[in-house]
Amino acid sequence: MLALDKEHFQGRKMLTLDKEHFQGRDFLSLSDYSQDEIKYMLQVASQLKTQQKAGIPHPLLQGKSLGMIFTKSSTRTRVSFEVGMYQLGGQGLFLSGRDIQLGRGETIADTARVLSRMLDGIMIRTFSHQEVQALAEYATIPVINGLTDLLHPTQVLADLLTIQEHVGRLAGLKLVYIGDGNNMAHSLMFGGAKMGLHVVIASPAGYKPNPEIVAMAQADAKANGGFVEVVTDPLAAAKGADVLYTDVWASMGQEDEAEIRKRAFAGYQINREMLQVAASRAIVMHCLPAHRGEEISEEVLEGEQSVVFEEAENRLHAQKAIMALVM
Ligand code: CP
Ligand code: NVA
Numbered sequence: 001m002l003a004l005d006k007e008h009f010q011g012r013k014m015l016t017l018d019k020e021h022f023q024g025r026d027f028l029s030l031s032d033y034s035q036d037e038i039k040y041m042l043q044v045a046s047q048l049k050t051q052q053k054a055g056i057p058h059p060l061l062q063g064k065s066l067g068m069i070f071t072k073s074s075t076r077t078r079v080s081f082e083v084g085m086y087q088l089g090g091q092g093l094f095l096s097g098r099d100i101q102l103g104r105g106e107t108i109a110d111t112a113r114v115l116s117r118m119l120d121g122i123m124i125r126t127f128s129h130q131e132v133q134a135l136a137e138y139a140t141i142p143v144i145n146g147l148t149d150l151l152h153p154t155q156v157l158a159d160l161l162t163i164q165e166h167v168g169r170l171a172g173l174k175l176v177y178i179g180d181g182n183n184m185a186h187s188l189m190f191g192g193a194k195m196g197l198h199v200v201i202a203s204p205a206g207y208k209p210n211p212e213i214v215a216m217a218q219a220d221a222k223a224n225g226g227f228v229e230v231v232t233d234p235l236a237a238a239k240g241a242d243v244l245y246t247d248v249w250a251s252m253g254q255e256d257e258a259e260i261r262k263r264a265f266a267g268y269q270i271n272r273e274m275l276q277v278a279a280s281r282a283i284v285m286h287c288l289p290a291h292r293g294e295e296i297s298e299e300v301l302e303g304e305q306s307v308v309f310e311e312a313e314n315r316l317h318a319q320k321a322i323m324a325l326v327m
Pocket of ligand 2: 147152182183184247248250251252287288289
């Protein structure tokens with residue numbers, strides 16, 4: 001049921017998706033989806049990308065609306081969801097956390113039930129993952145996690161698409177993440193484990209990923225042919241990497257810790273020296289925004305092995321697949 005039927009799409013102006021399997025589901029974590037489901041989402045994302053580039057309309061969400069709640073800043077997530085809805089024939093509605101009543105104390109439960117009466121889906125970017133889970137519990141429409149302090153799953157779906165496009169496969173690749181054991185590290189472990197990658201997280205003491213997430217990802221990796229490990233030495237970790245990945249040392253909400261973190265993460269930079277020990281055709285990834293000279297050197301970010309801007313573009317295509325399937 002999950003295999004994409006090529007004949008079904010070929011020569012057609014519009015995609016018709018086998019939605020039954022996905023419709024109504026939340027997208028809070030990649031750990032909630034099976035390897036086959038993620039594969040299918042990536043196939044749909046690829047199809048939508050091809051159609052978009054060819055100028056073929058694909059109004060799969062005509063007449064539908066997505067509410068987009070943001071209590072944190074965003075460039076890529078906001079633009080890709082809003083434009084993605086437009087390209088799918090629907091509408092994205094930006095709801096700043098400061099302006100809606102949620103910011104003045106209206107409960108998550110009430111917000112979820114009210115929005116469910118008017119919208120077809122909710123995307124939320126906020127601090128607490130529990131709040132997003134509560135929103136999903138009370139909403140009767142799909143809720144998509146656009147980043148919490150714990151996870152950033154839509155980014156990683158786009159990252160998997162990018163890796164697949166550049167390397168041609170996912171299973172068996174070594175992906176090394178250098179830096180903070182944060183939301184990106186967590187979602188990369190979940191997504192990588194599910195797709196059979198060897199994921200290495202190299203973080204300094206005190207900034208390791210959440211052990212519960214590590215244990216869950218390791219169990220997923222075992223069941224799906226992947227391998228997940230957490231280490232301390234970044235240069236040793238980078239040896240033979242097919243994908244080198246990093247993210248900011250201080251995430252949104254950690255601005256006050258920026259100086260302490262700069263000291264703690266010294267040496268955890270993707271630079272020429274690190275790239276030299278990776279596989280010769282390794283690709284360099286970063287979810288962006290980047291802090292040049294901190295977690296990544298300017299020359300590597302701008303170098304020919306960097307795929308960061310294609311990665312950013314793929315947010316659009318990957319999220320269109322999620323929305324087209326669940327909404
Ligand atoms: N990578 C990412 O989520 O970027 P934004 O914070 O700009 O949305
Ligand atoms: N870890 C970063 C990711 C930004 C896309 C943050 O949460 O700020």
